[in-house]
Amino acid sequence: MDEILLFQTSPHENGVTATIAELLAEHLAKAHIPHKLLSLTKRPIRPCCHCGFCQSHPSSCSLDSANDQAPEMLNALRRAPFLVVFAPIYFYALPANFKALIDRSQRFWQSHQGLETENALPTLVLLHAARSHGDHLFSGALLTLTYFLKMLSRTIEASYTFRGLESVADIPTHIPLANALPSLVSLLSRKYEETLS
Numbered sequence: 405m406d407e408i409l410l411f412q413t414s415p416h417e418n419g420v421t422a423t424i425a426e427l428l429a430e431h432l433a434k435a436h437i438p439h440k441l442l443s444l445t446k447r448p449i450r451p452c453c454h455c456g457f458c459q460s461h462p463s464s465c466s467l468d469s470a471n472d473q474a475p476e477m478l479n480a481l482r483r484a485p486f487l488v489v490f491a492p493i494y495f496y497a498l499p500a501n502f503k504a505l506i507d508r509s510q511r512f513w514q515s516h517q518g519l520e521t522e523n524a525l526p527t528l529v530l531l532h533a534a535r536s537h538g539d540h541l542f543s544g545a546l547l548t549l550t551y552f553l554k555m556l557s558r559t560i561e562a563s564y565t566f567r568g569l570e571s572v573a574d575i576p577t578h579i580p581l582a583n584a585l586p587s588l589v590s591l592l593s594r595k596y597e598e599t600l601s
């Protein structure tokens with residue numbers, strides 16, 4: 405049976421992003437929805453250097469090696485029938501290692517993969533940041549994720565954004581997050597029935 409893949413992308417081990425991902429995993433476990441947590445923390449991802457290798461070698465990258473986990477991560481993200489991406493905002497953007505992974509999907513752009521939205525696989529995006537204000541706090545990250553996910557033949561089914569989450573200590577009293585968790589579980593339960601079972 406297939407599972408929902410929960411992908412946490414913060415470099416902060418046991419930080420806010422990891423804690424939110426684990427919270428959702430606990431709720432899914434209680435609802436008996438099969439899921440798996442995948443963390444990008446500490447995974448070695450070398451940055452794309454625009455060497456041009458993927459232009460002449462479709463879907464390949466000169467940086468793929470035993471010391472680099474980009475292919476493993478990209479394959480997991482492409483395969484997951486339903487994906488949930490968790491990310492914090494760092495300087496109005498996605499964290500550096502996640503951006504490094506995103507740039508490594510250049511191989512799919514070069515070979516024109518993922519450009520068809522027909523049959524695109526569904527993805528849920530959860531972003532959070534410390535600031536309570538800022539009209540464009542999540543805009544850049546959402547735009548980058550839209551095009552990254554397109555390269556993986558995926559589409560954003562829904563996105564949730566949470567403000568005012570600076571540290572793990574803010575989580576227990578964060579009302580919007582507490583209110584969103586049950587609706588996230590029912591959405592994932594519905595999706596699981598539709599797409600995965």
Ligand SMILES: Cc1cc2nc3c(=O)[nH]c(=O)nc-3n(C[C@H](O)[C@H](O)[C@H](O)COP(=O)(O)O)c2cc1C
Binds near residue numbers: 418419570
């Ligand atoms: C390098 C860095 C840059 C950040 N930039 C922003 C920012 O631009 N806007 C904001 O609201 N919060 C910013 N934050 C705060 C984080 O988004 C917030 O603390 C988040 O909950 C951290 O999640 P984590 O513990 O998983 O890293 C930044 C934090 C760091 C470490």
